[in-house]
Amino acid sequence: MKRIFRVAGVGLSALLWQAAASAAPGWNAEAPMVAARGQHAAALMDDGSVGVFGGVSSLGFVTGSERYSSGAWTSIGDAGITGNVTEAVTLGTGHVLVRTDGSLSARLYDPVANAWLAGGMQTVARQLSSMTLLPDGRVLVAGGNGLSSAELYDPQTRTWAPTASMSAVRYAHGAILLPDGRVLVAGGRDAVGPVPSAEIYDPASATWTSIAPPLIAREFASMALLPDGRPLMAGGTDAGGATTAGEIYDVQANTWTATGNLSDPHAGAMGSPLGYGTVLSSGLVLVAGGSDDARVPSPSAELYDFTTGTWSSAGSMGVGRAFGTANLLPNGDVLFAGGFASDPSTIFYANTELYTPAVPPGPVPVVDALPLLQRASSALTLTGAGFSGGSGLSLPTLQLQRVENGAITVLTPSSYSQTSFTSPVLGLMPAGLYMARVVVDGVPSGGRLIRFTDPVGTPSGTPGNAQAVISWTAPVNTGGNPPDGYLVTSSPGNQTCTVDAPATSCTVTGLENGTPYLFTVQAQHPNGLGPSASTATAITPTGGGAAPRTVPVPGLTPAGIALTALIAAAMAGWARRNKRNGRHDSAC
Numbered sequence: 001m002k003r004i005f006r007v008a009g010v011g012l013s014a015l016l017w018q019a020a021a022s023a024a025p026g027w028n029a030e031a032p033m034v035a036a037r038g039q040h041a042a043a044l045m046d047d048g049s050v051g052v053f054g055g056v057s058s059l060g061f062v063t064g065s066e067r068y069s070s071g072a073w074t075s076i077g078d079a080g081i082t083g084n085v086t087e088a089v090t091l092g093t094g095h096v097l098v099r100t101d102g103s104l105s106a107r108l109y110d111p112v113a114n115a116w117l118a119g120g121m122q123t124v125a126r127q128l129s130s131m132t133l134l135p136d137g138r139v140l141v142a143g144g145n146g147l148s149s150a151e152l153y154d155p156q157t158r159t160w161a162p163t164a165s166m167s168a169v170r171y172a173h174g175a176i177l178l179p180d181g182r183v184l185v186a187g188g189r190d191a192v193g194p195v196p197s198a199e200i201y202d203p204a205s206a207t208w209t210s211i212a213p214p215l216i217a218r219e220f221a222s223m224a225l226l227p228d229g230r231p232l233m234a235g236g237t238d239a240g241g242a243t244t245a246g247e248i249y250d251v252q253a254n255t256w257t258a259t260g261n262l263s264d265p266h267a268g269a270m271g272s273p274l275g276y277g278t279v280l281s282s283g284l285v286l287v288a289g290g291s292d293d294a295r296v297p298s299p300s301a302e303l304y305d306f307t308t309g310t311w312s313s314a315g316s317m318g319v320g321r322a323f324g325t326a327n328l329l330p331n332g333d334v335l336f337a338g339g340f341a342s343d344p345s346t347i348f349y350a351n352t353e354l355y356t357p358a359v360p361p362g363p364v365p366v367v368d369a370l371p372l373l374q375r376a377s378s379a380l381t382l383t384g385a386g387f388s389g390g391s392g393l394s395l396p397t398l399q400l401q402r403v404e405n406g407a408i409t410v411l412t413p414s415s416y417s418q419t420s421f422t423s424p425v426l427g428l429m430p431a432g433l434y435m436a437r438v439v440v441d442g443v444p445s446g447g448r449l450i451r452f453t454d455p456v457g458t459p460s461g462t463p464g465n466a467q468a469v470i471s472w473t474a475p476v477n478t479g480g481n482p483p484d485g486y487l488v489t490s491s492p493g494n495q496t497c498t499v500d501a502p503a504t505s506c507t508v509t510g511l512e513n514g515t516p517y518l519f520t521v522q523a524q525h526p527n528g529l530g531p532s533a534s535t536a537t538a539i540t541p542t543g544g545g546a547a548p549r550t551v552p553v554p555g556l557t558p559a560g561i562a563l564t565a566l567i568a569a570a571m572a573g574w575a576r577r578n579k580r581n582g583r584h585d586s587a588c
Helices: 558-580
Strands: 026-030 041-044 050-053 064-069 072-078 086-090 096-100 105-110 115-121 130-133 139-142 150-154 159-163 174-177 183-186 198-202 207-211 222-225 231-234 246-250 255-259 285-288 300-305 310-316 325-328 334-337 352-356 373-375 381-385 397-402 408-411 420-422 434-440 448-453 460-464 467-471 485-491 496-500 505-509 518-525 528-534
Touching: 026 310, 041 086, 041 325, 050 086, 050 096, 050 334, 086 130, 096 115, 115 159, 130 174, 139 183, 174 222, 174 231, 183 231, 381 434, 467 518, 485 505, 496 505
Parallel strands: 373 448, 373 528
Antiparallel strands: 026 352, 041 050, 050 064, 064 072, 086 096, 096 105, 105 115, 130 139, 139 150, 150 159, 174 183, 183 198, 198 207, 222 231, 231 246, 246 255, 285 300, 300 310, 325 334, 334 352, 381 420, 397 408, 397 434, 434 448, 460 467, 467 505, 485 496, 485 518, 518 528
């Protein structure tokens, strides 16, 4: 516990998308943050930028947060909560849930509006608990100093509620979402020392089950989910001090197995306080920084290869530090930010660095832009270039990597060409932000950020006089990203209507009697329009007499009329978002 830096007088009890990287492999200095900080949180957001939240410095609590994009940092204001340790996770809405060990109140950062919102009140104050994004979009927060309890955050209602307690008190533990949708919690510390147990939380039954204990009881370890679905736990601090040991949990066999040891101690590695190794597109796991028994920080970095069970050097950061953050970027680089050194004196860093992984030589595939919100349980089609390699004969694969736990799903195409890739029908993907990459001959494209959500239920319609009433059912599975409205569009004509949720019907006017129309409906989510659903049959408006005339606006072409309708729909969506966020600004 002494490894966590505490603000003087305050104890724990009160506490961008781009093509694949062209830089040479290794470490490169990046622009510094606005403020030096350690024990802060960082989260990748829907637009590829990284938010950095809270933490502490030599001046005390860091109240401000900031955002990294295109190589620069900008301030994004004060969350309104402080503590010695900050934790954060990006929700299905695109908002970032932020909590600290010094406040019962949680906060939400809205990256679209660049605004801070209320995030509800937790059921109990927690220090060094874990936060895990569940498959349905809720967040599990477990443990904390002196606590075995756990609670769930619901992004649809922005409320917290207790769930079952763990079998053991633990904090500074590892926690990660498994491929089967359950959460593994291992190790940590209690009032006596490192906790020699592990357990699994099942969101479906809201129960914890004790499992085989890890080989080594440890705290502040790095945890990562390997490409084969097994969790890796490495480094941290055991009863004897900083350890280099690594071990892997087999979920099916319920066994822990020793694997290769790190070359250097990495207690409180970057990605801390509750550190996670960074899973690269190659499947290698990167662990960097941390400190040894004497609290001397290390700049060294190491790569774990699960196919051989061994670690190799990944070079060194420009400065040794612990308890900073590490975030995989869409272009494949890893952003390391802040942290601190405590020997010979305590120094907090605003310093940031980028690690660029090595990739095999060869042409780099390029993936075109695509909408953030993709249809759940459906095939995914990507367009671009170089999908079958320089020879035109290579077989591409699609990687879907979940940002929150690093899990990689690899898919071979159902069909492909040099410029197009269509995946098999996807299963139900756990809620979260994903990086979609095409990999050819081991060379990855840059990642496109996507989320999965259901469309609305198949719409139906009732014709009227120069109009139609369109009805639908709300999306079943939204991944914690509920609609705040809907957009209905006619074809032909592009006539639109919008409605706020929870309403599920809308009247489209301005139609021509006797003309058959198809209608599409899209849910308007906080982070964009969802996939469309269309009426199964055409709907033909009819009138008892002459159809109402549509008076054209002088000088406005049919295309202009359609554009005006789309602008009106966009403005309605803007108004709904501001209403949701409690803003009442003018649109101009």
